[in-house]
Amino acid sequence: MNFIYFSTLAWDEADGAHNPTQIARALAQRGHMALFVEPQPSASRDSVNLPLRVVALTELGMSPMQLRRAWYGLDSGEMNHIAENLLQLICAWDAAPPRVAIFPAPFDPFVRLIPFLRAHNFSMVYYAMDDFAAAPALGYTQFATGAEEYLVRHSDVLCAVTSHIAQSLERFGKSAHVIPNAVDLKMWDTSSSLKGTSIERGELTLGFWGTLMDSMIDADLIAYVAQARPRWMIHLLGACDPEAHRPSIAARLEKFPNIFFHGAVPHAELPRYAAAFDVAVAPFPDNAFTRGRDPLKVYEYLAAHLPVVVSYAPQLAHVPYVFIAHSPAEFLQAVERAAPTPIDHRELDAFLEQQSWDARAEALLDILPTTTRRITSNTSATLLPTFANPNVETVMRYANALESELAQVQNWARALEQQAQQRTAFSGVKRLLPTRKTHS
Template identity: 25%
Template structure:
């Protein structure tokens, strides 16, 4: 269970002043100040360049629930284990840089690992726990994160959200899987903002994966989340197992017979800590010393000052904990039973067991799985009995086998084990909704092949079904499509029409074979980009009122066209990456979307029906479909953060100008008979075609 406190303000100022280095700040700026309750960081320095991402590995961004240098728990342990596996890890702190302009500061956490703590810039004080970012702060946080994304050249990634506050900031990048790492019942904390309850529901619903740490959290998440994996907490076995040798050396030097038994605890001493229980235990066992390690925000010092055998030792560095653990004869998990503790999987129990220590704990659901290794108690009286049983092991030679069992259990419950499970679940894209892509082709096989190659390269492992409809091409297209289909039967489907059904008829024949939850109509003269389908899908998932969505492109006859410099597709894609990142999460409302690339939820396609095949062989069928959507109360949009390259009307351009004009006028007449006068499409002012 992570703990949030405000007493670390002075510690942050002393420990980290001047250590962070800023991507966009002036050299020689004032030293930064950190706070964990009012987490604002000011001042910065220029930072060294990031290491490049490891080939074939995703970057990880952990949107933390505690700062890196505060008590070493699940957030840091998972991030560290992932970095040790070779992946770049950016740990986004709960502390911010107070600044008017977007940007970020960075602290390299390990010279040997690609592991960085990042402080985002935002104006004014902002608490992750007790506040919700207002619109201006949210926009600045997103811009600061985009700056990191661009500066570090982040591509394929996993965004790990560890507190609901971060969901509106982190969940928008098309090339990133979003994982909600739910490790606490956040509503159980006294300083949780009311808005965070709703943000957590959104985190469950919109994340690609929800990871939970306990069966209680699993039960809460399953009705709300798309996919849930139970990945419990763990311990750093080697670190805490060192307490065994430390204790043996201490006993050899001083003996054990005259030493008073020590009952120990380390961790937060907060509102869930049962002070009445400790008071009772200390009174019942006056011959034992009770050592309580951790920041005291529950008033334990005052409540227990009459107990001479109770010592509150304050917070101790993580590196020193094995030395203190070595001295414990029995360990405590003395929690009150409430919604917060019922949902917790205590990290400390794995650490205690790594040293083979007997543990007396409150009867929590997550401790029941460790029956036979720990002593559970349902009330104060039973807890006293459990503690006495635990202490009796001190002089029981027969307890060696039990200690060995405890250590054997802990040895298999390490952060390396958990990180491996976490990575496997986080990077498994097979759980994402299937996307069916319908490509209509008529001759132009080289363009079709290029389009299909880009689709294959940019699926990112997500379930993708590609259906190519050949409208009776006269070139090699049909033969090549048969070969293409045989290479991956099932996910590649070739529909070879005996006659040209036109664009609308071709789309309809492809859609009849589609099985996906999301349907895409894609021209064969396009090249898709990494994350394109996930980016479109997320907009549709966030906004059920959207009926249809297109990306921005370099070449189309309406507002979806944006001015992007570049003489080759590669140069245009580089420009598009910067354009998309600057507009992450943004949507442009449209009246009409051109069907060079559009995504439609299956439920919408089934509701509106197929395309009108009277618009043969093409033109205005996309205008017509958008009008049908709008008539049904749905909206049309353009995803500003997704780009697809487009040659523009490669098939129609093969026709003579006179024939194209005749087709255009015929289809326009049909459109106006249905919908009234046609309004010509418009461009953005900055994207007007060059004359």
């Protein structure tokens, strides 16, 4: 088969550990041709010796302004030239049928391409990574409700990473398969020779990695733990407060002397940090989005042979060595139970070996032959109009982002102007200084 994977995540985001990159790579490793479409060009595209190509929307002709507008939930504009460039890629690539387009999220520019893809013999797969019905309440403007409904109704195959998401998609009258996330075990060195990085340790040392923003972690829960157990050390790894309009995680937690921010850490360095932790934590907020997640970090924590404590995620109850809490007090108790729990490495490794990306790719391939729709020759190739339906808050957020970036540009311009003035003044002083004569 020949696949196009339309991803809202860059190929190299989290060093490529996320679902879209891993599934695309696993399909290519099985000999299937795969075209991975990302929003903007990633810095690294490690697809050597694989029938796989990575291309960005901006490389297909989408302007940065169009992409920015789409990300903020506004009209993504005219896209016919993007479709034409994509078709040229497909033809040059000799991607003969059967062709399959995979969508992990209802991103407006991608969903608008569905009639065009259908007209060129593509079947559609919606492999939902999150419960996007719950996303707008958390301020995620890039996922339009109308786009998801259209995507579900016009997909030949529906998949989801959790049963919660699969049940959510049933509101459209269609059933979905469940294919969870997985983990790449090759990067996890759990040998006794692995030395942990030098960090502040306490009676217990807790660790978290991931994006630090209010929709992803519960800052109040972390504050509760830090205050209740001042001798525990809590280490937070990841970009902090990447979206300025959201409540600041740093402002809420930086006053605690037992909480440490490490910033973004290369994925390859995570095993060294994990070796210094006693318990890995996932302090998720209590909302529907959390209950739909299948967090990659939990698989990675387990690959590091750490007990894991998560909040408000009952969907993980079947996972070994995962302790689930439904309140701050329960979270404390769960950490205290998890820390002394002996881990049977052989049992855990046997579980994790079944959670491979190759196994997930195989599960996806298994459901395609019997559910792929027959393509009709008279399907219209006209692109869909935008699904964007912005409200005042969305428009203001976009305007504020532009204003903030304009202020940055103005600051850079002033700094350059000052440097130029200083160089000019220095040159003037040099001209006034007497010239030294040299004697031969």
